[in-house]
Amino acid sequence: MRVHDWWGKLNAWIDENRTREREYGVWDCWQLTGEAILVMTGVDYRERFPKYSTLEEGIRILVAHGGAEAMMTELFGEKKHVAWAQRGDLVLTDLGEGPAGGICLGVQTLTVSPGGIETVPTLSGLAAWTV
Numbered sequence: 001m002r003v004h005d006w007w008g009k010l011n012a013w014i015d016e017n018r019t020r021e022r023e024y025g026v027w028d029c030w031q032l033t034g035e036a037i038l039v040m041t042g043v044d045y046r047e048r049f050p051k052y053s054t055l056e057e058g059i060r061i062l063v064a065h066g067g068a069e070a071m072m073t074e075l076f077g078e079k080k081h082v083a084w085a086q087r088g089d090l091v092l093t094d095l096g097e098g099p100a101g102g103i104c105l106g107v108q109t110l111t112v113s114p115g116g117i118e119t120v121p122t123l124s125g126l127a128a129w130t131v
Contacts, residue, residue, distance in 0.1 A: 001041065002040045002041055002088065002131070003040065003041060003042050006039070006040040006041075006088060007087065007088070009039050009040070010036060010039055010040055010088065013035070013039045014036075014110065014117075017032075017035075017117065018116075018117055019116065019117075020116055020117065021115075021116050022112050022113070022114055022115075022116060024052065024053060024054050024057075024058060025051060025052045025053040025054070025057070025058065026053075027112060028058070028112050029093075029100035029101045029102060029111045030046075030058065030101050031046070031112075032101070032102070032103070032110070032111065032112045032117070033090060033101035033102065033103060033111075034046035036103045036110070037090070037103075037131055040088050040131060041131065045075055048075075049061055049065075059098075062099070067099070068092055068098075068099035068101070069092060069099070069126070069127055072090060072092060072101075072129050073129070075129075076090060076129035076130065076131060077129065077130070078129075079092075079127040079128065079129055080127070080128050080129065080130070081127070081128070082122055082123055082125040082126070082128045083123060084128065085104040085109075085122050085125070086104060086130070087104055087106055088103065088104065088131055089103070089104040089128050089129060089130055089131050090103065090104075090128060090129045090131055091103070091104050091109040091122055091125040091128045092125055092126045092127045092128070093109060093111055093120055093124065093125045093126065094126060095111065095113050095118075095120070099126070100112070100113075102120070102125070104122050104128065105119065105122075106122070107121065107122055107123075108120065108121060108122060109121070109122045
């Protein structure tokens with residue numbers, strides 16, 4: 001369940017983090033997604049998984065949970081088509097480096113790329129989950 005004024009809190013959080021550069025285990029697509037969900041719900045789902053500091057360690061965690069899609073389904077229930085994604089939902093994208101988590105902002109989804117925060121078209125995502 002989302003907290004009161006989750007949309008305002010999420011937008012303030014995005015503004016605060018707009019210039020952060022990618023650093024695995026600190027600020028990457030999964031950390032962005034986890035922090036955003038924490039801001040919106042008060043629940044830190046990242047606590048359920050081991051910490052990592054490299055891309056390889058992060059991939060091992062995903063593989064251990066059956067992949068990104070399986071891990072998200074384990075946490076948030078059944079996936080849905082990205083056309084049904086609402087603001088604040090989790091969207092699984094692929095920026096050409098494998099699965100990347102993101103937060104739906106409407107027609108755009110927020111994620112982290114090598115250059116930092118980036119938006120991609122939500123409809124280019126692979127799957128979505130209700131948060």
